[in-house]
Amino acid sequence: MAYRLGVDVGGTFTDLLLIEEETGETHRAKTPTTPTDPSIGVLDGITKVCDVAGIELADFRHVMHGTTVATNAVLEKKGAKVGLLTTKGYGQVLQVARSFVPGGLAGWIVWPKPEPLAALELTREIPERLSARGEVLTELDEQAVRAAAEDLKALGVEALTISFVNAYVDGAHERRAGAIAAEVLGELPISLSSAILPEIREYERTLTTVANSYVRPTVARYIGNLEKELVERGVDARLHILRSDGGLMGTEQAKTEPVNMLMSGPAGGVAGATWIARQAGYEDLLTLDMGGTSTDVALVEAGTPRIGRETQVGDLNVRASSVDVRTVGAGGGSIAHVPELTSALRVGPESAGADPGPAAYGRGGEQPTVTDANVVLGYLPAGLLGGEMGLDVDAARAAVQTIADAMGVSLERAAAGIIDIVNENMFGALRLVSIEQGYDPRDFALVGFGGAGPLHANALGSLMGSWPVIIPPSPGVLCAYGDATTRLRNEAARSFIRRFPHTSDEEVRDTLRSLAEEASAALDDEGEPQEGRTLSFQVDVRYHGQGFEVPVDVEVEEFTLASVSERFDAEHTRLFTFALDAEHELVNLRAVVQGRRTTVPAEEIEGGGGDPAHAATGTHPIWVDGASVGATAYARPQLWADDRITGPAIITEMDSTTLILPGHLGEIDRFGNILIRPAQA
């Protein structure tokens, strides 16, 4: 028997999912996350899940791990003390940034500017310079590099970034400077911009590389501990880390390029949703992962999540490929308020967080949140988390009453208003990934997960016209599912700015081939067999003169510039309603290599006759469309395949609650998914 283990470290819980590779039989465990050293929680969980499954630690082959350890270092501002070497004259590249001030006209009056990730006092300018064509204008001053490294060492930097102007054309100066710095700094991690992001735009490249340095010591320490402990406990499995783009990478790569795992958590959710929905027969999806403080949405086309070229974590926006997840500050803890001046109802982005949390949690929170509105409307019955935590209904009502008073409406109307607004905010994010990218959301199913997703997904399905709405079983362990079922992935990219007449089909093909080799090396290192690998290529194209590019998928052997022109024009028309009679230009070339696709089947549940009455636990009043109606409550673990549930209904399980609105029908499929559709008239 061969097992693979998915491990997802979330903010509160570490979820583990053990899958038997042949049968798809699963075993789960959940342990509290141990924030100071998350590897402790992981190891506890591994022991626990092995006990549950009755297997030995030595029995599994693969450990797939999604972790927010890098993300948290950024969000909590607990990354390394980063030293930065720049070209002379560019020391303030992060201070000036792109000069952008958010917030519209007069936004500068109130904008709090974040501090640079590498402090100015730890930045040193080095005499050296390349031209945009790669000619050396000024030789590298090696003495200056050495002096700077010694200086920064004395100041106690924990990681170093070297980012020189035009290094995307040629990284020779960076590499030489890196070698000299290493002589001074020894084991201290050094990141080169030409290695992390060989792309034009000095600010973005520098920031991305500094972000890499910023999380590198934390990530390296964490992964190192975990590997060591696994070996000590007799686990003989390869550890893989989930990348932001939804693929897996080996631990060596994760330790040197951790900037590629900043979105590891959300990517796990999207991967899990993709996998479970594929089992249910759906490959075109919108995913809605609603948590306590924010919601992540993404689009999956033909079973493949759309990959974006940017990663956003808090204030930090870096150029690293990641699942194109858009985040809105809309979650269960989002706070509603009514500014006195305008009497408008605003929800979020401020959040009550986990502590004190919504008023209903009874931990001293008094501000009205989305969760409180859900409680007032009866959508969240008193026993949240399978009865582990009681809900303080009175506190929720009192909190929402403040909104009702400020708006001059009834308590229930105010609560419904809060839900409408938060749904609208998520609707906006879903539109960004679908309609605004030229997709018709009616062609997509909507997968709702995360703590609060199943409560809101039906309403969002209605707004988007996306059916069915899919609520996977145990939405909480979906990320671990994603971790366990995804595959190795690596990409290599290069700026290649050429107008079409200035290059040739052959030159592009050669470059793509060498990128493919480069990308494949990481899989070779992981011992991934050649067999079953897939190789894909993308070229970023624009009209000469444009500032943004559109990625076009290509094949290397059949590649011709002529066909790319045509396809780019078509894509440009689809996205922006017009094409131009202008010269085309290549910007970046990219090769993506993926390992074998896993064929783990999903576990099936027992079938029944279609009548869910056996799982009903009673009726519960809920407020919908301005009136109180009785909703039937069901216990999800008791539901059978083929059961058909007529809304209004509330379905509870350990880690979430699903709401089926009146006029909708929920069907349980053989994998335990709830598929919600409008009831036929």
Next chain:
Amino acid sequence: MARIIETGQRPAPATDIDVVTIDIIENALRNARYEMDAVLFRTAMSPGIREQHDEFPLIADPQGRMVVGQFGSFIGGFLDNYHGTIEEGDVFLTSDPYSCDGAVSHANDWLVLLPVFREGAVIGWSAMFGHMTDVGGKVPGSLPTDATSIFEEGVIIPPMKLYKGGELQSEALALVLNQVRMKEWNRSDLNAIVAACRTAAKRLDELCGRFGTDVYLAVLDALLDRNLRAMRQLIQTTISEDKLTFTDYIDDDGRGNGPYRIHCTMWREGEKVILDFEGTDPQADGSINFYLNENMFKMFFGIYMIMVFDPQILWNDGFYPLVDVRIPEGSLLKPRYPAALSCRTHGLGRIFDILGGLLGQRQPDFLCAAGFSSSPHLMYSGYDQDDEWFQLYQIGFGGIPGRPFGDGPDGHSLWPSFTNVPNEFLESYFPLVIETYETVADSGGPGFFRGGNGVDVGYRFLEPGQISIHDDRWFTYPWGVNGGVPGARSTKYLLRTDGTREVLPSKCDNVEVAAGDVLHYVTWGGGGWGDPFTRDPDLVAKEVLRGLVTVEGARRYGVVLTDDGAVDADATTALRAELLAARGEAGVFDFGPDIDTLRATCQEETGLPAPIAPVFARS
């Protein structure tokens, strides 16, 4: 007066709307506006639009009142001045400030307007204008400092149909494009603007489909009314019936005259606020006139008022009846046709300093220092080594003023959504190397909150060509407030290959540069906010380490550092006491020296002759 041809009947606004629907539609309109930006940035070609975002979107109700945007509506002015029909499928284009009451204020801004039809009736408008890198005329970039009439400033497009019933009027467009130097940029930027407007139109149609046109229209009324009510309350509680005045200057006209005075008086009568520019200098002979649209100024006023109270509000025209803007005919801000207008950017920037200075006087806690120099421009053009014409138009940035909420960021933009152009981009597209890109230590005015530092950009030109410069605040200072000190003034100089150093005026055209010449384009610093002698000495010391303030500059905060960079506490206490005694009680504003003193010291301090007080032929 335009005639709108509708084949259908627009439903009357619904009488009963749900309060939450108002907030939902407000949110959807905001999303539509950001989607307009996104479409434009991704498809435009000129760096000015696609990288720097020199553009302004708008969505209006059927009557033309702005429901989303930031420059206020100009649809009314357009309708008054256009004499044809308006039909479904029409898209309008204009760049003539005199035909749209200054909605666009120079010919570089191309304005696209699109009536949104649903079931045969107009349910709204979308519009957007963007700054074209070139619109022809006597100098590359089309901002001739020496123009004395608009006829020298390139092609002036009267309001015309770019699309007629959905058909592109290609000959008219060809006629226009034949006048400009960078046809491809204009063509694709224009395409991008039209695509952005169409996107908005589509979204309005979807909203009407989702909520019903009657509800949609009623919500727009409610949104307009919400702004009206909010502003009524704000005006009542914050604006006095006593008259307040504020004066600031445009330093010169690029022809040796200046400074030009802009003067505004503000007071309240009942629920109305009056903003009167009486006392502003008459129009200039040159091109620094700023044709200020009254509605646009109302919008600026409203946004500055409301920013602090509900930053999430969607600004609209609803409060317009509460504001009365009076601008004297024939003044710098309302010049008579056909006065030259191209270099109006200085006036546009300066009125924000005026607004800040007026509004903050009675609420020192919300008062910000000065920093709106303008938006400094650089043009560089010529032929590259392949004999291809190149033409750069770039906007620079300086220091953000010290603010009641913190330091002014260094080298950041006061304009919404503007960004700098990556230097690697510039180097790969233009024959130049940017040798330095750094802020200037001590250029931000000292204060409890420091003004942002200006930026020193060193351009080494690789091909012979010509440059133009448009900037201001080289003669008067970006003032400080509440004890804060003025920021440093701007300066530009060329280091020629023969070693000579040549100071350039802040406004100039046709400056020949040779391969190897280096231009240092140094922008202004923001004024300081609050008493610098109360700033945390350790923070001052840290900023010295960061290279943002020098050891000598730290003394302007009364902070003395030891040789190893630490604060010398005793020496600091002593120096602060000494400086405080010398200064005495600080006033609300610190403008720096008066105009006469500035003139006397001009040559010595700036390397340029003092401007001569302008003489006005007619007033």
